[in-house]
Amino acid sequence: MAKSGAAEGSVFDGRRMAEEERKKELRRLVEAIMEDDLGREEVYVDAERVIAALRELRVCAGRGLPGGKSSPATSGQERKQEKPAEDSTVEIDSGMAAPAKVPVPKHFLCPLSSAIMRDPVVVSSGETFDRAYIQEWLSSGKRTCPRTQQVLSNTILTPNHLVRDMIAQWCNDNGVILRQPENHENEGLITAGDRSAFSTLMADLCSPSHPFRNQAVKSLRQLTKRSHSFRAMAGENPAAIPQLLSILSEAGDDRELREDAVTALLNLSIHEPNKTQIGSESSGIALLIESVSFGGSMSTRGNAAAALFSLAALDSNKTKIGKLGAIPPLVGLLGTGEPAAKKDAASAIFNLCVMPENRARAVRAGAVHACLAEIADISSAVADESLSLLALLSADQEAAEAASEGGGVPILLNFLRQGKGAKSTENAVVVLHAVCLIDRRKLREVGEEETQRGTISEVAFGGTARAMRKAVWILERLKKTMHSDRHSY
Template sequence: MARSERSEAGASPSAKASELKRVLERLVREIPDEEGSGGGGGECEEARVAEVFDRISKTVAALRDLKLRRTLSQRLESAAVPEQFICPISSELMKDPVVLATGQTYDRAHIQAWLNNGHRTCPRTQQVLSHLILTPNYLVRNMIQQWCESQGIELPAPQNGTGDVYQEGITQGDRVHLDSLLQKIAFPSMEEQKQAAKELRFLTKRASSFRTLLGQAPDAMPLLLSLLSRVDSDLHPEVQEDVVTTILNLSIHDDNKKLVAEAPEAIPLLIKALKSGTMQTRSNSAAALFSLSALDANKIKIGEAGAIGPLIELLDQGSTMAKKDAASAIFNLCIMHDNRARAVRHGAIPVLLNAIKNESSGLVDESLAILSMLSSYQQALEEIVRNGGVQCLLDIIRENTSERNRENAVATLYSVCWNDRSKLREVREEEDENSSLSLLSQNGTSRARRKAAGILDRVRRFTNTA
């Protein structure tokens, strides 16, 4: 989540504005250019790009909102706000008044936050709520708007319960349309469900606002997951693909990552699709798991649910796009130490080494990065040696032109040599013939130079004691 979304409430408006501007500058630098994208990376690459643009849109909206709120605050200080326009929770002028089940009116942002924190009572009356539906209070909203116009005050955009400005473009018509699609998902007709699933996939890919809106709908995830669990993927593969891709699109929005992962069936059903769907469905499922794994808590959930094995299988046997999506997900998941052990147990090392040896795989960069991460695990080092990995790593150090790849290769080799002194002879032979490590110790990255020098030192000691 961008730092703009976590600004402390006590920070001054000017400090908040400066922070938002810094965030915006950083996000603009994160936009991948055509050359840096490597010609496309499948759904994961689309997810990354979409996420960056979502955050840019959100930060720009937050800057605009901050300016409006500063103006509003200044003008409200000199205006007597009618009591019926004040939210009982925040004691501030309501921007988006809604009616709770008890008939009390609150500002949507604050009552939604109350409900999101697990409360099931009315803050004012303490009555237990019969339902959690928030109904717009158009009468009060219009009265507030008229009063603001009479005072020369411009209201900022409404906020949701997490403090984020609503994405531009959400209209009441969008909300009605979403309700209609969710009703079709719940309808027993498979044709209605097919149509709704396909349209949800399209809308959530096209519009960031719809990803926000779908995440706010309390029934959306249960209905999507219910359809995904019931659909026969052999008879209706397109429905499974559409629902999985909708979940992927939904997960791109930061606030939805936790929402999706907390649904008990979400991750298991994505893993099921990862195992048995069409190649496109499997690829999109891997991309969804990659997107969800941005949160550390989700990395643990996904690993414990059994995703590592199917992801490695996809990395080994999938299409080019599917392999890239799988590699991205595996890398993110293996940031957590327990998932590294799972990856090694499920045969990651030979799959990664095969991808590294095969330059046409298009996965050399990703595979070396994962291998370097796994090399902190003892069993991984033994698997690297057993599968001829030392020579493979030496070939990368000698021949590959990418500084990052050579850095990851020498870092992995360093761990191997530290763990198994018998491999130092093989390294010495390479060094005597090509001086690969000596060259890297002089012209590699800072980390590569350190690792290469460390290996050379061990080789010298080994030679002197042999």
């Protein structure tokens, strides 16, 4: 008995060592995937091989077996239990292989996606793939067979009707429904290699080890920057975004971790479904607002503003972001940030102020003054963005009054004299029109400019349609004012 116990202990020690070796190899391969801009398929294949070996070790451990194979009796018994009832229907996600209870013939699975093929096609090497995935492979510029690495003589995809009919018959016999993929066509396809890499990344993201978690956040930032599939997988995983937000909430003075987490959120927000998820998380928007104010580096603050801009594409998020107090720190960033951060801040404020209630918040936060300061600065890199924002705000009387009282008329007239782009000229005239509409004294100031230089007339005869309408209105109002003044004497 003692010998038996010792042998059993050595077997399990060996299994643990083997697992650790597989884990180390898998982490190395995941890092290679993240650094590999060429998308070498062999790296993904190696990762799949290691994952399969690790899975086999753990399955055997669960069954109490020392080796890498399950017993025939157990396997046969499980197969009997896994056979579905005649009337049952199993719905299989297109991005996954069938569940264990419906064993899928291996030759029905696409070598690239590990999912059942919906449109099997044959390439010139004689191998069969799902059309969508092999097209993605070829569209990326690769001209080799993903399975054999053989150079393809051509890129013709020939339908494999035999395999298609076999899959259709098998699905019918087993009550399997193949759902169409939810991925948008322009957002790429999720391969088995992608899923393997993401699974490992999630394990590290949820690890109790801070170094592992911090590295996982950095990796997530890098992967979501260039990969549509990783943005989609993070949104589909119910733990990914909440865990990322949890790590951000604990970042404290770790400026590098905060920047990585904020930038990862920015990248994730590009994927449309993620906008709703990030916005619905109780801490998501609040943490981004906090990072705009106290993000540490200017890059972090700018990326947080860019993330708010992205989230504000949804009206529900516009309201929430405004109510949670994002506009004052964004206005502060517009006034004091570096050029790139200022652009992000101006864009975010503009998007938010499409909602009327946020315009009042922006005016109270000093957005009009901040915009005028940028427009007056001939070296400003965000004058055009500031004019667009000011034109939007000036639709509200409170903003027009602030522009009038803040010396806006001479600033805008000076900008018009410089003859900048048509859109910026239009926005400048729109603001002038709004100011003249509520302050007759400023109309006289514009009249003096018109008498000396004909600035408004130039726009009236050579601007955009909207600019011409506003300029003509100003000129007509000037004539009426002059006529009234003459008759008052």
